[in-house]
Amino acid sequence: MKILNDILAAKTTTRALERQGISVGFVPTMGALHDGHISLLKVARAVGAQRVVASVYVNPTQFDRDEDLKRYPRDLDADFAKLEAAGCDAVFVPKDELMYPCGYQTEVWVPEASRGLCGAHRPGHFVGVTTIVTKLLNIIRPSFLVMGEKDFQQLMLTRLLVSDLNLDTQVVGAPVARDDDGLALSSRNVQLSDVEREQARSIYGGLQAAQRRYYEGERSAERLVVEAKAVMSVAGLEPEYLELRSSLTLAPLNSAHQPCRLLVAAYVGSTRLIDNVVIAGDERAQTA
Numbered sequence: 001m002k003i004l005n006d007i008l009a010a011k012t013t014t015r016a017l018e019r020q021g022i023s024v025g026f027v028p029t030m031g032a033l034h035d036g037h038i039s040l041l042k043v044a045r046a047v048g049a050q051r052v053v054a055s056v057y058v059n060p061t062q063f064d065r066d067e068d069l070k071r072y073p074r075d076l077d078a079d080f081a082k083l084e085a086a087g088c089d090a091v092f093v094p095k096d097e098l099m100y101p102c103g104y105q106t107e108v109w110v111p112e113a114s115r116g117l118c119g120a121h122r123p124g125h126f127v128g129v130t131t132i133v134t135k136l137l138n139i140i141r142p143s144f145l146v147m148g149e150k151d152f153q154q155l156m157l158t159r160l161l162v163s164d165l166n167l168d169t170q171v172v173g174a175p176v177a178r179d180d181d182g183l184a185l186s187s188r189n190v191q192l193s194d195v196e197r198e199q200a201r202s203i204y205g206g207l208q209a210a211q212r213r214y215y216e217g218e219r220s221a222e223r224l225v226v227e228a229k230a231v232m233s234v235a236g237l238e239p240e241y242l243e244l245r246s247s248l249t250l251a252p253l254n255s256a257h258q259p260c261r262l263l264v265a266a267y268v269g270s271t272r273l274i275d276n277v278v279i280a281g282d283e284r285a286q287t288a
């Protein structure tokens with residue numbers, strides 16, 4: 001596995017592949033890799049990428065709280081070992097001064113889709129995400145960009161920016177990877193104490209309860225939300241948001257009569273977790 005520490009090395013490597021007609025699948029990450037990230041590498045291969053490039057970069061501009069940035073787990077050696085074992089061909093690991101040199105000022109903003117959900121609770125977060133994703137795409141120029149559906153709003157924003165800015169990449173969403181107890185895999189899970197981990201299970205438990213109500217015939221967004229909240233509340237969790245949204249446009253919905261997902265964010269202790277499930281329809285075929 002090639003370790004690419006600077007932008008020129010990353011461009012030289014990926015442009016050489018491009019010239020040879022070899023397709024690249026790109027998996028951007030902030031490190032602290034877990035099986036969910038590794039599943040993204042597999043999806044990249046499955047959709048036809050002949051080489052897989054990952055990036056490990058804890059992007060400071062997407063953290064709305066300094067404390068969160070400081071606490072974000074980092075273990076580069078373990079990340080390299082996991083990527084190598086998963087057959088990753090190259091990893092881009094830039095430093096802050098390369099990505100945001102002195103005098104840097106350009107931002108990429110997808111205003112409407114950044115509003116609400118995580119955007120409402122993490123000021124500036126999505127500008128940081130869409131800016132770094134655009135920069136990474138310009139550096140790597142992949143045929144496929146693979147991102148997890150756990151960060152569903154991020155995935156939707158990325159689809160929009162790729163389409164709006166006419167970038168030549170296909171955005172591929174990969175299903176949420178879960179632990180045996182249902183908890184969505186997240187780099188932040190290592191921050192949970194045993195008791196918090198137990199509480200955190202109720203996030204998926206609540207989402208599943210709403211899914212069951214949907215299968216039993218319930219279509220009211222309000223009642224599906226109440227069902228999910230009840231499960232989380234028993235575990236002592238009060239979600240930051242819990243909303244039914246269109247899977248295609250992210251618009252808020254009153255009822256589940258079109259492809260939609262239930263999306264949630266909740267603090268478990270001081271760790272903020274997000275998750276979502278499909279309630280109606282299967283929008284998975286959608287790509288930018």
Ligand code: PAF
Nearest residue numbers: 028029030059129132151
């Ligand atoms: O989802 C993440 O890990 C990050 O938001 C991303 C896409 C790597 C951008 O920093």
